Amino acid sequence: MTTLSGKIYVAGHRGMVGSAVCRRLAAAGTCEVLTASREALDLTHQSSVEDFFAEEKPDTVIFAAARVGGVLANDTYPVEFLADNLLMSTFAINAAYASGVKRFLFLGSTCIYPRDCAQPIQENALLSGPLEKTNEAYALAKIAGLKLCQYYRRQHGVMFHSAMPTNLYGPGDNYHPQHSHVLPALLRRFHEAKIAGSPSVTIWGTGTPRREFLFVDDLADALLFLLGQDNPPDWVNLGTGIDLSILELAQLVAKTVGYEGAVKTDPEKPDGTPIKCSDVSLLHRMGWKHKVELTQGLRTTYDHFLSEVESGEIRSV
Numbered sequence: 001m002t003t004l005s006g007k008i009y010v011a012g013h014r015g016m017v018g019s020a021v022c023r024r025l026a027a028a029g030t031c032e033v034l035t036a037s038r039e040a041l042d043l044t045h046q047s048s049v050e051d052f053f054a055e056e057k058p059d060t061v062i063f064a065a066a067r068v069g070g071v072l073a074n075d076t077y078p079v080e081f082l083a084d085n086l087l088m089s090t091f092a093i094n095a096a097y098a099s100g101v102k103r104f105l106f107l108g109s110t111c112i113y114p115r116d117c118a119q120p121i122q123e124n125a126l127l128s129g130p131l132e133k134t135n136e137a138y139a140l141a142k143i144a145g146l147k148l149c150q151y152y153r154r155q156h157g158v159m160f161h162s163a164m165p166t167n168l169y170g171p172g173d174n175y176h177p178q179h180s181h182v183l184p185a186l187l188r189r190f191h192e193a194k195i196a197g198s199p200s201v202t203i204w205g206t207g208t209p210r211r212e213f214l215f216v217d218d219l220a221d222a223l224l225f226l227l228g229q230d231n232p233p234d235w236v237n238l239g240t241g242i243d244l245s246i247l248e249l250a251q252l253v254a255k256t257v258g259y260e261g262a263v264k265t266d267p268e269k270p271d272g273t274p275i276k277c278s279d280v281s282l283l284h285r286m287g288w289k290h291k292v293e294l295t296q297g298l299r300t301t302y303d304h305f306l307s308e309v310e311s312g313e314i315r316s317v
């Protein structure tokens, strides 16, 4: 294990993951944290990215910037989910190498794996079958970023590697009614139904797909754990290895929020991939395991959401 030190650039620091990473780095207190807002540095502008890296010369990069969204956003905007994410990761990885970055940790997602691969999903399932159509664009961009890091490591001997997180949730999530992921979407919808006294809440799809959820502060801890590994795998799944159906999630959210009405389904909305649970045996063998279980994480996330409602600052992008 190596203690993190030097200058570390957290790309996407205002996002859910980026802000959790900054909290975790502040707690460690062992390095200088570099950030840049999108206004200061649009990562889809190649010359701006090149100038930034040449000027700042970070030692380490945690790349948590991306165009991110739920199943409907992915299905509706494939051009932006492919193009923006390809540009951002390619420009940053190339500029990092050119400026002498020692360590680059790229964030992919477990949606890079084939729609119908064996469950739980092992890292070697990558490229073994067709992707889930609803987030194919995003997955292709993530696969390209993973591969570019792997090729830089093989061709130039630099420590560029990737993490494949499962579905994430926690403070600072995106609560956009249409573009967000399922957990924040349901937290908000059940909360608003409770306040309005609505007799029922409708969830998207059939409710039968299964998903796994990792609390974002656990993820941040796992990312720093990976950066402390002297010889990490080119990519490794970051998850809990525990999944549940969307209907079961909805019932957990209703209980957390204190909503007692009916739950209905809307099969007109996309289900996305039928099941997505990561095999975390490699991560566990390396010595890391999640700490926050879903019930506890939901409570913490809802409390944070309530504070955002209170302050009128619900993040909705």
Ligand SMILES: NC(=O)C1=CN([C@@H]2O[C@H](COP(=O)(O)OP(=O)(O)OC[C@H]3O[C@@H](n4cnc5c(N)ncnc54)[C@H](OP(=O)(O)O)[C@@H]3O)[C@@H](O)[C@H]2O)C=CC1
Pocket (backbone or CB within 6 Å): 011, 012, 013, 014, 015, 016, 017, 018, 037, 038, 039, 041, 042, 043, 044, 063, 064, 065, 066, 067, 068, 088, 107, 108, 109, 110, 164, 165, 166, 167, 168, 169, 172, 173, 174, 181, 317
């Ligand atoms: N959320 C999830 O369930 C999962 C997320 N991931 C991955 O984790 C990473 C972070 O995701 P998450 O925190 O949820 O996403 P968020 O949308 O919360 O944060 C994304 C960040 O990227 C920044 N960003 C987007 N486009 C640009 C751009 N053109 N230039 C500069 N900055 C930009 C955003 O800036 P701004 O604040 O200005 O909008 C934001 O800070 C991503 O790589 C994502 O693919 C992987 C698996 C699951």
Ligand SMILES: C[C@H]1O[C@H](OP(=O)(O)OP(=O)(O)OC[C@H]2O[C@@H](n3cnc4c(=O)[nH]c(N)nc43)[C@H](O)[C@@H]2O)[C@@H](O)[C@@H](O)C1=O
Pocket (backbone or CB within 6 Å): 068, 069, 070, 071, 072, 074, 109, 110, 111, 135, 138, 166, 167, 168, 179, 180, 181, 182, 183, 185, 186, 203, 204, 205, 206, 209, 211, 246, 269, 270, 271, 272, 273
């Ligand atoms: C995080 C990861 O995984 C993402 O894919 P996903 O897991 O399919 O995304 P999702 O969270 O939006 O949906 C999960 C499930 O939930 C159901 N569902 C019910 N009701 C709502 C609802 O109200 N909103 C949403 N979004 N989904 C709902 C929805 O029908 C589906 O069955 C990628 O986009 C990509 O971002 C990625 O990397």
